[in-house]
Amino acid sequence: xxxAQQALDYVRGNSERYLSELKDFLTIPSISTLDENKGxxxxxxxxxxxxxxSMKMDNVQIMPTGGHPVVYGEWLGAGKSAPTVMIxxxxxxxxxxxxxLWTSDPFGAVVRGDYLHxxxxxxxxxxxxxxxxxxxxxxxxxxxxVNIKWLVEGEEEIGSxxxxxxxxxxxxxxxxxxxxxxxxxxxxxxxxxxxxxLRGLAYFELKVYGPDKDLHSGLFGGTIHNPAQALIELIAxxxxxxxxxxxxxxxDKVRKLSKKEREDFKRLPVTNKEIIAMTGVPAxxxxxxxxxxxxxxxxxxxxxxxxxxxxxxxxxxxxxxxxAMAKISCRLVPDQTPEETMKQMKAYLKKNAPKxxxxxxxxxxxxxxxxxxxxxxxxxxxxxxxxxxxxxRPYFRREGGSIGSVVxxxxxxxxxxxxxxxxxxxxxxxxxxxxLHLPTWYKGIEALTHFFYNF
Amino acid sequence: xxxAQQALDYVRGNSERYLSELKDFLTIPSISTLDENKGxxxxxxxxxxxxxxSMKMDNVQIMPTGGHPVVYGEWLGAGKSAPTVMIxxxxxxxxxxxxxLWTSDPFGAVVRGDYLHxxxxxxxxxxxxxxxxxxxxxxxxxxxxVNIKWLVEGEEEIGSxxxxxxxxxxxxxxxxxxxxxxxxxxxxxxxxxxxxxLRGLAYFELKVYGPDKDLHSGLFGGTIHNPAQALIELIAxxxxxxxxxxxxxxxDKVRKLSKKEREDFKRLPVTNKEIIAMTGVPAxxxxxxxxxxxxxxxxxxxxxxxxxxxxxxxxxxxxxxxxAMAKISCRLVPDQTPEETMKQMKAYLKKNAPKxxxxxxxxxxxxxxxxxxxxxxxxxxxxxxxxxxxxxRPYFRREGGSIGSVVxxxxxxxxxxxxxxxxxxxxxxxxxxxxLHLPTWYKGIEALTHFFYNF
Numbered sequence: 083x084x085x086a087q088q089a090l091d092y093v094r095g096n097s098e099r100y101l102s103e104l105k106d107f108l109t110i111p112s113i114s115t116l117d118e119n120k121g122x123x124x125x126x127x128x129x130x131x132x133x134x135x136s137m138k139m140d141n142v143q144i145m146p147t148g149g150h151p152v153v154y155g156e157w158l159g160a161g162k163s164a165p166t167v168m169i170x171x172x173x174x175x176x177x178x179x180x181x182x183l184w185t186s187d188p189f190g191a192v193v194r195g196d197y198l199h200x201x202x203x204x205x206x207x208x209x210x211x212x213x214x215x216x217x218x219x220x221x222x223x224x225x226x227x228v229n230i231k232w233l234v235e236g237e238e239e240i241g242s243x244x245x246x247x248x249x250x251x252x253x254x255x256x257x258x259x260x261x262x263x264x265x266x267x268x269x270x271x272x273x274x275x276x277x278x279x280l281r282g283l284a285y286f287e288l289k290v291y292g293p294d295k296d297l298h299s300g301l302f303g304g305t306i307h308n309p310a311q312a313l314i315e316l317i318a319x320x321x322x323x324x325x326x327x328x329x330x331x332x333x334d335k336v337r338k339l340s341k342k343e344r345e346d347f348k349r350l351p352v353t354n355k356e357i358i359a360m361t362g363v364p365a366x367x368x369x370x371x372x373x374x375x376x377x378x379x380x381x382x383x384x385x386x387x388x389x390x391x392x393x394x395x396x397x398x399x400x401x402x403x404x405x406a407m408a409k410i411s412c413r414l415v416p417d418q419t420p421e422e423t424m425k426q427m428k429a430y431l432k433k434n435a436p437k438x439x440x441x442x443x444x445x446x447x448x449x450x451x452x453x454x455x456x457x458x459x460x461x462x463x464x465x466x467x468x469x470x471x472x473x474x475r476p477y478f479r480r481e482g483g484s485i486g487s488v489v490x491x492x493x494x495x496x497x498x499x500x501x502x503x504x505x506x507x508x509x510x511x512x513x514x515x516x517x518l519h520l521p522t523w524y525k526g527i528e529a530l531t532h533f534f535y536n537f
Numbered sequence: 538x539x540x541a542q543q544a545l546d547y548v549r550g551n552s553e554r555y556l557s558e559l560k561d562f563l564t565i566p567s568i569s570t571l572d573e574n575k576g577x578x579x580x581x582x583x584x585x586x587x588x589x590x591s592m593k594m595d596n597v598q599i600m601p602t603g604g605h606p607v608v609y610g611e612w613l614g615a616g617k618s619a620p621t622v623m624i625x626x627x628x629x630x631x632x633x634x635x636x637x638l639w640t641s642d643p644f645g646a647v648v649r650g651d652y653l654h655x656x657x658x659x660x661x662x663x664x665x666x667x668x669x670x671x672x673x674x675x676x677x678x679x680x681x682x683v684n685i686k687w688l689v690e691g692e693e694e695i696g697s698x699x700x701x702x703x704x705x706x707x708x709x710x711x712x713x714x715x716x717x718x719x720x721x722x723x724x725x726x727x728x729x730x731x732x733x734x735l736r737g738l739a740y741f742e743l744k745v746y747g748p749d750k751d752l753h754s755g756l757f758g759g760t761i762h763n764p765a766q767a768l769i770e771l772i773a774x775x776x777x778x779x780x781x782x783x784x785x786x787x788x789d790k791v792r793k794l795s796k797k798e799r800e801d802f803k804r805l806p807v808t809n810k811e812i813i814a815m816t817g818v819p820a821x822x823x824x825x826x827x828x829x830x831x832x833x834x835x836x837x838x839x840x841x842x843x844x845x846x847x848x849x850x851x852x853x854x855x856x857x858x859x860x861a862m863a864k865i866s867c868r869l870v871p872d873q874t875p876e877e878t879m880k881q882m883k884a885y886l887k888k889n890a891p892k893x894x895x896x897x898x899x900x901x902x903x904x905x906x907x908x909x910x911x912x913x914x915x916x917x918x919x920x921x922x923x924x925x926x927x928x929x930r931p932y933f934r935r936e937g938g939s940i941g942s943v944v945x946x947x948x949x950x951x952x953x954x955x956x957x958x959x960x961x962x963x964x965x966x967x968x969x970x971x972x973l974h975l976p977t978w979y980k981g982i983e984a985l986t987h988f989f990y991n992f
Contacts (some may be wrong), residue, residue: 483755
């Protein structure tokens with residue numbers, strides 16, 4: 083019996099307890115963006131720390147930051163010749179509104195069929211527990227063949243606001259060869275996936291002010307510039323008819339895709355039909371000269387995340403609103419930066435905003451874009467682990483979301499992230515009815531167990 | 538002592554009681570659009586009926602409609618040779634949100650300096666009480682020289698939804714030579730005003746649907762048409778760069794202004810500076826070939842009254858929203874109709890909405906535009922009354938708002954409306970901190986008293 087098989091036997095023998103512990107974790111409403119959940123976020127950190135202590139990790143600490151704390155733990159017994167693997171996770175979750183669209187309590191952690199339903203089940207408490215349980219199985223059987231360090235943060239869903247400072251201040255403690263990050267999901271239950279690129283983010287709030295109070299639209303309509311009208315005209319002008327973003331210089335630093343890269347994208351097993359079925363839209367949309375996986379992986383975007391102005395209740399009220407607000411975010415690709423995007427947005431507004439209104443732009447959060455070298459030892463160990471469990475070579479793709487830690491660990495610790503995960507595209511992350519596919523989750527625990535023996 | 542002087546002495550001798558009764562009326566939160574205020578709306582109707590009974594009107598009734606009731610009362614003792622004057626009013630008021638912007642309780646009816654502060658003080662409970670108190674003074678002194686009929690409705694602020702059917706079903710009861718309607722305000726405290734034209738209204742809710750749930754903007758942004766983006770592009774296309782409305786055929790029936798009409802508009806005592814000071818905007822806006830009073834009086838508009846989509850709370854959430862909504866209304870001028878406007882809006886959407894989203898258009902309420910003959914006996918009697926009190930000829934203008942009753946009374950009873958009133962442009966009607974200028978209100982009671990003796 084190989085070492086890996088001993089650990090896998092332990093995984094299989096403890097699968098019910100593993101699920102029960104995940105459910106326990108999911109009942110904690112650790113919504114990092116809401117002040118009223120601050121105590122819950124702290125409880126989730128304590129839950130992770132208790133797990134690390136129970137599997138005899140050393141130096142387990144809940145370390146303060148300017149916001150929610152980071153949970154740290156380590157086991158360095160494999161010696162200096164063995165690699166040091168950081169394992170990244172986040173214990174915070176997205177808000178749950180609109181609550182009325184959930185079919186069960188977001189923090190009820192109910193199993194229906196193959197799925198476990200809860201906010202955070204896929205993004206990413208399920209992935210954190212998969213990592214914990216793979217390591218537990220190894221620790222309880224053969225012992226770890228590599229050194230490991232845990233970095234589990236509580237601010238991923240609000241842009242990892244204080245993680246940069248934390249990593250910068252703890253470079254020695256966090257020194258690692260690379261970082262395993264299972265927050266990047268997979269393409270389908272039968273398609274193990276390694277993500278080699280991530281988009282960055284620049285998130286803005288744009289407010290347009292018109293009259294100093296709501297006015298009667300009959301008395302003033304036609305001679306006062308409606309701020310909602312001014313706002314939507316400004317935003318409409320941020321795209322051309324083909325979906326190209328019109329901020330000045332927006333594409334200047336975007337890397338051109340090579341022939342090889344475009345072939346990789348074409349080989350990815352995603353059909354337009356599948357995306358349509360998954361989202362319920364009548365048809366896909368986007369830059370016509372790129373295919374959908376290129377558009378979400380290697381092309382930058384500008385999206386409206388929220389709109390608010392005037393009267394939005396039932397029925398009619400004839401106001402000319404005093405102000406209008408939009409949340410707007412850009413997904414960025416190498417080598418764009420959030421700082422330059424902010425400058426481009428400001429330049430656009432300065433050039434295009436009419437004199438009949440006032441405007442205010444706030445930068446709410448930023449994340450850099452990243453690309454990982456797909457020929458590294460870490461990527462090879464991970465690819466082999468996934469192939470062992472799924473019986474096929476994993477797919478290599480670039481992902482549309484952004485993960486702040488990836489850029490920060492590259493910048494301050496010099497560690498590339500190995501991006502994978504066992505969340506599926508229809509898990510409803512950031513949406514009502516988030517869920518986790520349990521058969522895939524169990525496979526994921528096994529793959530992560532293999533991974534540590536592949537060095 | 539003339540008859541009018543006897544009545545005016547009574548007005549002056551009872552001014553404190555008049556104000557106290559108005560305050561009493563203003564404490565009733567008769568918001569017609571909100572279900573939870575239904576009982577308050579009924580109480581306001583009863584308050585008006587009690588006033589009519591107390592001044593010995595005959596046949597006083599609170600008459601049911603499909604919605605809020607109409608208060609009716611009459612005095613027909615002047616005989617068949619005397620004219621019959623209908624007096625129109627509404628006892629309902631606008632909602633009060635955003636409540637946090639009020640400096641005192643909207644239903645507290647507090648006097649500060651020359652102003653009485655309350656929702657409905659200007660629009661139009663103050664005007665209803667001015668009419669009641671002018672008639673009371675005449676009834677208690679000389680007796681009425683004309684026949685009168687009262688029509689006080691409770692649905693003006695929600696588009697007089699059931700008034701049309703009510704008037705149609707009560708043509709004989711309501712038969713009148715013309716209708717005094719003091720809901721049209723005046724241009725300034727020293728500028729008595731008669732309004733000879735009103736804009737109509739077609740109010741829509743436009744909803745755009747994209748994916749069947751909110752999506753992660755990183756995973757799908759770039760390949761799914763954001764419904765907020767689609768909505769704002771559709772609305773942005775409804776105007777050209779000069780503020781011209783682009784619905785197909787929108788201007789086809791708009792009456793061209795004659796040279797004489799444009800001269801009347803130019804003579805109106807409103808400066809751009811005053812409108813800017815009143816509203817707090819950086820600059821005026823609108824069709825460059827028309828002056829502001831033409832733009833609000835004789836030109837149609839298309840306004841956004843409300844916008845809602847996605848995440849609108851504090852901070853950032855990276856959603857690609859499932860839907861987006863706009864409240865949009867058109868102010869109409871003769872000879873546009875709401876029905877044709879609805880058709881034009883639908884035609885525009887059918888032509889311009891992309892195949893990547895679904896849309897739904899709801900017509901929330903309608904009102905026709907109207908023009909009154911400024912050479913009629915009624916307008917002359919009113920102009921003379923205003924001149925007697927203010928010492929100058931009134932200004933004749935067209936107003937930007939819409940008053941459903943005006944069109945309905947023309948259509949079913951054949952009665953033109955005499956539009957005047959004692960509300961001022963900065964009274965904050967439909968806005969927080971609505972107020973009534975009391976010295977003007979008292980002058981208004983005197984003017985209405987004179988009016989009834991001018992036949």
